[in-house]
Amino acid sequence: MQDSLLILAPAWFIAGQGIAAANDAVRMRIPNALILYLLAGAALAATLSPPGWLDLAARTAVGLAILGGGLALFARGWMGGGDVKLLAVTALWLGPAATPGLLILTALGGGVLTLALVAARSLGAGRLAGHRIAALRDPMDRVPYGIAIAAAAIAAALLRPEALSMG
Template identity: 45%
Template sequence: MSLSLIIVFIVFPVAMAYAAASDLTTMTIPNWLCLLLLGVFGLGAASTGLGWTAVAWHLLAGLTVLAVCFGMFAAGWIGGGDAKLAAVTALWLGFEQLPPYLFIAAIGGGLLTVAILALRAAPLPAPASNWAWAQRLHDVKQGVPYGIALAAAALIVLPGTAIWRAAIGV
């Protein structure tokens, strides 16, 4: 299996799954994970032969989302991990898949929020009362692990990206 296939079909999806699981269980998305995705994008772009112009547009997509998300973080609307994950994901997806990504993440995040709020309205089941992550998720003072929606949306739109097409030679 080539390096580009490993990066696009294994590393990126596993990183997204880890981000979602980490946000669910700890309400954080590790900085190292976002840095890993940043570095691996460079390897993926180089190994797939993504041209300099395409890479520049992907960088601009990531920086644009970072700027918007930094403002949202500063306003207290989203967490810092969510902002970084959205930005590095936009780097991978580029402008071409950014609108569907943001739409799917917004819908998925809205559904996730409604589900968590509904679960918080009910008592925490006895078996889950000893799980720190379940207590944190059930706490009405906590936010919503939006990284789950961001990661799921990324995996849904990934097959439409330039880096995916380049990895499979289309």
Template identity: 45%
Template sequence: MLQLTACSRALMHAKHRGRYGLIHQPEWPPEAGVSKYLSSDYLWRIDAIMTLSTLSALVAGLVFVAGMVGAGLMDLLTMKIRNWLVLTLLAFYVVLAPAAGLDPETVGWSVATALVVLICGFLLFSLNWIGGGDAKLAAVTALWLGAERTPDYIMYTALFGGVLSVILLSLRKLELPLSGRASPWMSRLSMNETGLPYGVAMAPAALLVLPHTIWFASLSV
């Protein structure tokens, strides 16, 4: 009974202090506080989006570099660029482009550019100037590099392809040493009837253009 009386007295005392301003009672709604918290939440969301965009661009850069190096080595060693490599690059672009913040207009122009490159590539393939894998790799590379940087990519590919052609044609005039004959890919490259592994030229051309693309612009944000 004494405990209940003490509690009731304490409650009455607290009520009395609050009525006469002795206890701070926060007003509602705390307009300044709400705006502050909303602003902080908004900034946090922006920071999270920017972090996701930067991380996606970083992953995209690593995937693209690995894909180009793999395509160049694959073409050099086997004279083929496998479809699974091209499709893997395509799949990663579909996933990473929106995550990295590429807007629909940019993606649309990239797709249109890739289709044009694919058509031109198969025209060259029908003339037996390049392989089918080269045409598909060029198209997916144009998709990644975008409409603005694809002309640079084509220019560097032509330049590196010309250098590659001169080197291989010069080497084919020489007799392959015995150590080279034991290597299937070196023996294949030494034959005049063997075509040129244009993937070897396309890979460094793409890597040279990559730092000037929108992917690196996302990394700098």
């Protein structure tokens, strides 16, 4: 069972992150069903792993702390609700050791993404895409940060693969 978990957890996590990035790019939304999918994967990984209550408590605390901080940013209009939920469930998956790296990579990736979108939008990429990709539409007041979060999450998981084992 442990061997299947070693394959299932990273695949579940990476698939969820990829779908989140694609949804945010195309629709500027991260569906709640996808957040529940990632949450269910974390619960499944925790269930199939050897008991580690302290680790589970630390992961939960980190996820809740990120959720709380993200809700404050959401209340000010600085972050989207889907982005907040995605970041919180991702922190739950990765735990306290990998979350600082996740946050740093997300900030760096978000900066690069914003610059790329400014350039693409100024060059008229939205017209070329036929306005099918919401991230390329004007105005520049919204950035699909789910792309940066997902890319940072996958990078953090690759840098610390042990973070995805919940035991």
